[in-house]
Amino acid sequence: MFEFDVDRSVTAEGPGVYRGKITERWNIGPVPNGGYLLAVAMAALEQELAGLSPLSVTCHYLRRAQPGPCRVEVERVKQGRTYATAVARLLQNDNEHLRVLATFGPLDRGGAPEWIDGAPPAIPEGGAGMRELGLPLPTIAQRFEVQVSPETLQWARARAEMPGAAAAKITSAEIRARVRFADGRPADLSSLCLFADALPPPVLAVMPLAWVPTLELTVHHRAQPAPGWLTCVFRTRFLFGGYLEEDGEIWDEAGKLVALSRQLAMAPASR
Amino acid sequence: MFEFDVDRSVTAEGPGVYRGKITERWNIGPVPNGGYLLAVAMAALEQELAGLSPLSVTCHYLRRAQPGPCRVEVERVKQGRTYATAVARLLQNDNEHLRVLATFGPLDRGGAPEWIDGAPPAIPEGGAGMRELGLPLPTIAQRFEVQVSPETLQWARARAEMPGAAAAKITSAEIRARVRFADGRPADLSSLCLFADALPPPVLAVMPLAWVPTLELTVHHRAQPAPGWLTCVFRTRFLFGGYLEEDGEIWDEAGKLVALSRQLAMAPASR
Numbered sequence: 001m002f003e004f005d006v007d008r009s010v011t012a013e014g015p016g017v018y019r020g021k022i023t024e025r026w027n028i029g030p031v032p033n034g035g036y037l038l039a040v041a042m043a044a045l046e047q048e049l050a051g052l053s054p055l056s057v058t059c060h061y062l063r064r065a066q067p068g069p070c071r072v073e074v075e076r077v078k079q080g081r082t083y084a085t086a087v088a089r090l091l092q093n094d095n096e097h098l099r100v101l102a103t104f105g106p107l108d109r110g111g112a113p114e115w116i117d118g119a120p121p122a123i124p125e126g127g128a129g130m131r132e133l134g135l136p137l138p139t140i141a142q143r144f145e146v147q148v149s150p151e152t153l154q155w156a157r158a159r160a161e162m163p164g165a166a167a168a169k170i171t172s173a174e175i176r177a178r179v180r181f182a183d184g185r186p187a188d189l190s191s192l193c194l195f196a197d198a199l200p201p202p203v204l205a206v207m208p209l210a211w212v213p214t215l216e217l218t219v220h221h222r223a224q225p226a227p228g229w230l231t232c233v234f235r236t237r238f239l240f241g242g243y244l245e246e247d248g249e250i251w252d253e254a255g256k257l258v259a260l261s262r263q264l265a266m267a268p269a270s271r
Numbered sequence: 272m273f274e275f276d277v278d279r280s281v282t283a284e285g286p287g288v289y290r291g292k293i294t295e296r297w298n299i300g301p302v303p304n305g306g307y308l309l310a311v312a313m314a315a316l317e318q319e320l321a322g323l324s325p326l327s328v329t330c331h332y333l334r335r336a337q338p339g340p341c342r343v344e345v346e347r348v349k350q351g352r353t354y355a356t357a358v359a360r361l362l363q364n365d366n367e368h369l370r371v372l373a374t375f376g377p378l379d380r381g382g383a384p385e386w387i388d389g390a391p392p393a394i395p396e397g398g399a400g401m402r403e404l405g406l407p408l409p410t411i412a413q414r415f416e417v418q419v420s421p422e423t424l425q426w427a428r429a430r431a432e433m434p435g436a437a438a439a440k441i442t443s444a445e446i447r448a449r450v451r452f453a454d455g456r457p458a459d460l461s462s463l464c465l466f467a468d469a470l471p472p473p474v475l476a477v478m479p480l481a482w483v484p485t486l487e488l489t490v491h492h493r494a495q496p497a498p499g500w501l502t503c504v505f506r507t508r509f510l511f512g513g514y515l516e517e518d519g520e521i522w523d524e525a526g527k528l529v530a531l532s533r534q535l536a537m538a539p540a541s542r
Binding site for chain 2: 055060077087101108111113115116172173203208220223244260262267268
């Protein structure tokens, strides 16, 4: 069994109630990664709504979780013929840490019109690794193989001159990278929310290293990933007032868009 | 009192329970607009979480609503010192139509770093009206004054040649417009979710006229709008499999980004 499957597995212990265990393997410092926590909650949703695919999944992060046992409670909001909407609550010691609202359904409705205005970012094979970005590498970095685009490597130069000079060298707060699980696990629908939150926040290209906690993360699941690398771009366009959005596109090796993500996160406040 | 305030007003009738009335004034065909319905649910959230501003608000649309009485039930998920997360359920005849998950807090944390990678779309003063887009105008169109950009008017030409030829004429499925309430009501935080869903779906630039029901809408509230017009751009980049995303930016007349929106919607399916 692969690391991700072990670490997000949950066991039903009653109607809509699941037990799981948050491991340290997906930590950033002492704190489990938000995409991983969401993947644990989604494991319960997937059991509850078996046969349907996640479409839109939103998670609000209420309190920092920590490695250790957790409980996930699932409530069906609406069960239709084709679509189901449900809530998942992830708790530790009876405190709710995540509230998830998700709609599941058919991933492909066979829609006739198509309009594709975009393409996966070009990243040379065998690109640079995460280490070359000039950031400290958290535990979670060991879970992935990453190839970063040369443009993203400008981060390292800009960061050496922070604060102040950074903005002059960087034209977009963006990270482009090819990513896959280090242990060979294929990407699938269940792991897209993890990949949506697995790379360093692109806003770190334009501000000093700081904690950038997620308030809310939404992932639109658009297609089942083909085997191989995922090609991702994450970008922050608006950092002000102590908040920032981070938009992501995740493409598979067949050149298909498999997910769009957006999160609202907090930057350091001056008061 | 302005139309929007009358039509979204709710009255507390018990702890966390509110009564309201959905009017026909925001209809698209026989169906109330999704942004308006969300604004009604938010009216209850605003009363419950008085003193805090909406930050991230996600709504899942479960069933079509109709004009008439409604009930909104609010549940506090977490009440912290600075932030509060809550759920709102909008019901008609005991059926839940909307499930909303929202985090409220301070709109400006006084964050020091700033990074603005974008600008309001340029739209000439006194631009064309909605009528010139070549679409039927729903009732809700009477609630707004709209000035559409000349580029968006290419829609009308493309639509005349649909299906098939459209994609050749159109380079992005985008609508850019200046918008304000027709009755002079100033835009505020409470109305941003309405503006995020008030214009015709930009995907109609590249597909024949059809119902494009929203599954999920998320609005990030980033600043209090200054008085005057809102300048908006909405774009769909990925229409396939019977789904599409629609991303929006809403700017105020002072040139400040006031909201980002994203929705997942359904396009006509071939099966």
